[in-house]
Amino acid sequence: MARSKADFTSLQEFQESGDRVYLSHLSVDCVIFGFHENSLKVLLLKWKNGPWCLPGGFVKHKESIDQSAIRTLKERTGLAEIFLKQFYAFGDPDREKGKRHEGTWIGKRFVTIGYYALVDYSQVFPEPDLLSSECKWWDVDNVPELIYDHNQIMSKALEALRLSLNDHPVGYNLLPEKFTMPQLQKLYETILNEALDRRNFQKQMISLDVLIRLKERKTGGAHKAPFLYRFDKRKYDKAMKQGLRLSF
Amino acid sequence: MARSKADFTSLQEFQESGDRVYLSHLSVDCVIFGFHENSLKVLLLKWKNGPWCLPGGFVKHKESIDQSAIRTLKERTGLAEIFLKQFYAFGDPDREKGKRHEGTWIGKRFVTIGYYALVDYSQVFPEPDLLSSECKWWDVDNVPELIYDHNQIMSKALEALRLSLNDHPVGYNLLPEKFTMPQLQKLYETILNEALDRRNFQKQMISLDVLIRLKERKTGGAHKAPFLYRFDKRKYDKAMKQGLRLSF
DNA sequence: TATTATTGTGTATATCGTACACAATAAATC
DNA sequence: GATTTATTGTGTACGATATACACAATAATA
Incomplete structure (x- = not known):
């Protein structure tokens, strides 16, 4: 140490x-x-x-x-x-x-x-x-x-x-304030060390109900400009406290 | 202490x-x-x-x-x-x-x-x-x-x-060697502090693939005699090590 | 203007969780 | 010994969720 x-x-x-x-x-x-x-x-x-x-x-x-x-x-x-x-x-x-x-x-x-x-x-x-x-x-x-x-x-x-990750969202502390869905996905993929389906990932994330999609898009990169998101801090904190899977 | x-x-x-x-x-x-x-x-x-x-x-x-x-x-x-x-x-x-x-x-x-x-x-x-x-x-x-x-x-x-309980079986250490399904269910209900559906519980437990149903039934109590079960120790230990929900 | 790689979105299917009903039976009662 | 009672054993229908997959839209580049 x-x-x-x-x-x-x-x-x-x-x-x-x-x-x-x-x-x-x-x-x-x-x-x-x-x-x-x-x-x-x-x-x-x-x-x-x-x-x-x-x-x-x-x-x-x-x-x-x-x-x-x-x-x-x-x-x-x-x-x-x-x-x-x-x-x-x-x-x-x-x-x-x-x-x-x-x-x-x-x-x-x-x-x-x-x-x-x-x-x-x-x-x-x-x-x-x-x-x-x-x-x-x-x-x-x-x-x-x-x-x-x-x-x-x-x-x-x-x-x-x-x-x-099974019962809590992640990202608020690891990502900049505004981020794109692909960025969030990469974060999950990196932590889990496995590839995830892009479309299903988006659906899951949105269903967590902790994200807010902004009007802005991320420009500068090549290809279609992705939307920017930020976390709804109140909902995020609630999800952190309560956990996401209350199931048995 | x-x-x-x-x-x-x-x-x-x-x-x-x-x-x-x-x-x-x-x-x-x-x-x-x-x-x-x-x-x-x-x-x-x-x-x-x-x-x-x-x-x-x-x-x-x-x-x-x-x-x-x-x-x-x-x-x-x-x-x-x-x-x-x-x-x-x-x-x-x-x-x-x-x-x-x-x-x-x-x-x-x-x-x-x-x-x-x-x-x-x-x-x-x-x-x-x-x-x-x-x-x-x-x-x-x-x-x-x-x-x-x-x-x-x-x-x-x-x-x-x-x-x-979300990712590991329980019971091997808390129950006697032979036990009935209702006993196992009571154990889960007590730990979780909630009632569970008897039929669905049985299906779930069996799907964990750590139980062996014996030919014997528990006699002595009133009403229909329930089957006795015991844990398949090898499978139980494996489930303890690997966890039960590998899903993300 | 065409190309390219990436993003946004929707649908069909399989799997899983949940709700629920009825027949079988061991002991207890009469 | 027949009847009653509470419990066990089993199966099915439904809804929710997870998964697999395809095509149109677009920002930068060539």
């Missing part, structure tokens, strides 16, 4: 007294999804002279675990108010294979709570933290080998996102 | 040096579901001279969180090899409203990982631990007020169980 150093002035201080600020043995890791050029991306961090990892952080003594994920996200993407969902806790004692920082605060055993976030790619300006040399987007089906069990965490996040 | 004292000889020793054996700030809580006399039950623990709570435990230094839930379950029910599923982590800093043991190890802030378990009611012999005076089954829609946020944890467990 990557860590926030805002509360310390040096790595050494952090390693010597992490307990002062954070709960020991506990971290959060964030799988941040974005959508760009018809593919699903995750935001990864690279340690200086080290491997890639998920952006993560630690939990302050008087902070909720949700809050600590929100803080991590804010620090890495600059965004507040983004969609965030806790999906699983990872707690094998040997999950940190090839551990570094042996004998230090960060070298202890950690149980980590996994969150995934959905963000508007175009609004994000990735920032590495003080211990990282890079922070950038990777294609979900082309991520490098990550430290510890972070590849597994990412897979589980993607699986959770896929499952959520 | 209730705690295991097996690793200590006194409460005082435990309070003074819990860190020696367990990860600090971290616990697991188990919502143990059983099914008896046509209603869904949860196993609760009562502190000596205190309120009721979910059975829980702490995580040893070299133990996975799953293992620590398994251990807790074994201690409380006597059962090993039971169905167990992690469903959510609860980490608000003030979740332990009305905290006791202020200033002691157990009085610290805890983030807890919630698990739910499905067990065969008739196989369980509830055992209180050394700090509890009682351990008994309660009807899910009639549980008393529990400590901390344990009522919320229980609700979330029930919700998770309900959602799981």
